[in-house]
Amino acid sequence: MNEEIKSYTISLYTENNIGLLNRVSAIFQRRHINIESLTTSQSEIDDVFRFVIVVNITEAQAAKIVRQFEKQVEVIRAYYHTDEQTIYTESCMFKIKSALLFEEPQIQNIIKDSNSRIVTVNKEFFVLEKSGRRHEIESLRRDLNVFGIMQFVRAGRIAVTKDEMRVTDMLMAFNNHNN
Template sequence: MENQWFTISVYSENSVGLLNRISGIFLKRHINIESLNVSKSEIENVSKFTIVVFTTEDWTRKIVQQIEKQIEVIKAFYHTDDEIIYQESAIFKIDSDLLFDERQIQNIIKEHNATIVTVARDFFVLAKTGRRNEIDEMHDAFEPFGILQFVRSGRISVSKETMPISNLLEEFQLNN
C-alpha cells in the first residue's frame, strides 16, 4: 500500500492523560503525527482531536481501532484529503523595515491573501489561513527576506459527508 495523507478525527470525553495515550499509539508504530489540534466539538463536554498522518490506509485503520479502545473515546474516524474540508493558520513576524522598503513584500501579502495583524516599530505580523501548501508557498516567498518568527496551527477539518457521530454524540449527551 502507498503512503498518503489521512486526517483522523477522535471524539472523546475531556479527560486528562488521553492525549498522552493516543500519542503513544503512534509512537509504538513509529508513525509521526504531522499535525495535531484538540478543541471542543459541537456537543457539550466532548472534545475533538484532529490528527494528520502520512502513512498507509492499513496502518491508519489499525491506529483508529487502537484509539477507539481507549475508555474515554466515543468514536474515531479517518478520512483522505478529498473527503474533508480543511484549513490551517499561520502567523509570520517580519522586520517592519521590509514593509516600507521592499515593494515586493506588499505584493507577496496581496498575492497570498494574507492579513496584517499588527504593525510595530520593529516588526509587523501577518496571518494566513489556507491549506498547508498555500502557507508553505507564502513561507518560501518570505524566506529570502528573513522571517523573524513563524508558527503554524494544526489542521482543522470537517467531513464533506454526514457523519454518524452526530447520533452517537447526541446519545452520549443524553446519557451524561
C-alpha cells in the same frame, strides 16, 4: 501486496481527560508513525472534544489505529478520512520587521498575492496571518524568508468531512447520558 501510503486525517471524539494526549501519542509511537499535525478543540457538542490528527500511512494502518483508539475508555468514536474526503485548512502567523513593509515594495505584493492579512503593526514588527493549504503556507514562507522572518508558527490542520457524518446524534446521546 504493498498498500499505498497516503495522508489520512484521523478524528477522535473524546471526553476531556488528563493523560489522553499521552495515550494517543503512544499509539503512534509504538507503531513508529510520525504525527504530521495534531489539533484539539471543543467539538459541536458540549463536553466532547475532538482531536484532528494527520499522518502518512496505509489504509490498513489507519483502520487498525482507529480500532485501537476506540478501545480507549475516553474515546467516544474515531474515524479516518483521506484528503479527498475532507475540507481542510491550516493557519499560520509570521512576525516580520516593520521597516520591510515600507522599504521593500515586493513585501506588499507578496501579502496581496498570497491572500494573507496583516493583524497588527507597530514600530518594530508587523504580524501577518495566512490560512490555506500547507503548500500555500510553505510558498509564502519561502517568499518571506528572503526578507527575514523574526518568528513563524503554523497551527495544525482543521478539517470537516465532505459527507454528512452521523456522529452528532451519537455525541448528543453521550452528552445527555453523562449529564
